[in-house]
Amino acid sequence: MNLFYHFSEEGTIKEFHPRKPASFPDAPPLVWAIDETHRPLYLFPRDCPRVAFWKGNQTTESDLEKYNVNVRMVITIESGWMDRLKEATIYQYTFKGDSFICFDKNAGYYTSRSTVVPISVQRLESLPQLLVEEDVELRCLPSLRMLREEIPMSSLNFSMIRMRNTID
Structure with a gap:
């Protein structure tokens, strides 16, 4: 069974209804989820910009x-x-993959056009430690500007999240 995840700072969501995605204005209303491989991308406070x-x-x-x-x-x-990041608490919602289809394989995004009820919710704390357990190296820079420009020109796979919240 394929499982997908959604992360939130709210821990009491009973069901997820499709919503119009701001980042993809031409897409229909969707419920968004992430696959297991890309799960570490969302072990952060929601608005935290990251490369x-x-x-x-x-x-x-x-x-x-x-x-x-x-x-x-x-x-x-x-x-x-x-x-x-050190102080954050987030919640991991787990979904069965029945209604989800792949939206972006590189980023691990899956979407559903149907209302989705989670099969479980888990409170997550100590996020830097969870990243270590996922074999993720966390790096800090004063600004993400240089990486934002360089990484897309490299041969690496990448994801940039919440970049509208960067300091520059």
Whole structure:
């Protein structure tokens, strides 16, 4: 059985109704979820901007060396978010995959056009430790500007989340 996840700072959601996605204005109302592989991308406070990158099939050895990727995934946040990350509590909602279809394989996004009821909800704390357990290296920089420009030009797989909230 395929399982998918949704993360929230709210722990009492009973069902997820399709909503019009702000990031994809041409898409119909959807319920969004993430697959197991990409789950670490959402072990953060919702509004925390982050740049994540990892080895893909096309990744060159020179890019692995340049960006020092020797773990499953590297996720970089702005240093101003570290205290909030350490103190955050989020909730992981788990869904059966019955109604979900792949929206973006690289990012691990799945969507459903139907209302979805979670099969479980789990409170998550100590998020930096959870990242370590997922073989994710957390990096902090004063600004994500350089990575935002460089990573898409590399051969690494990547995801950029909540970039509208960066300091610059």
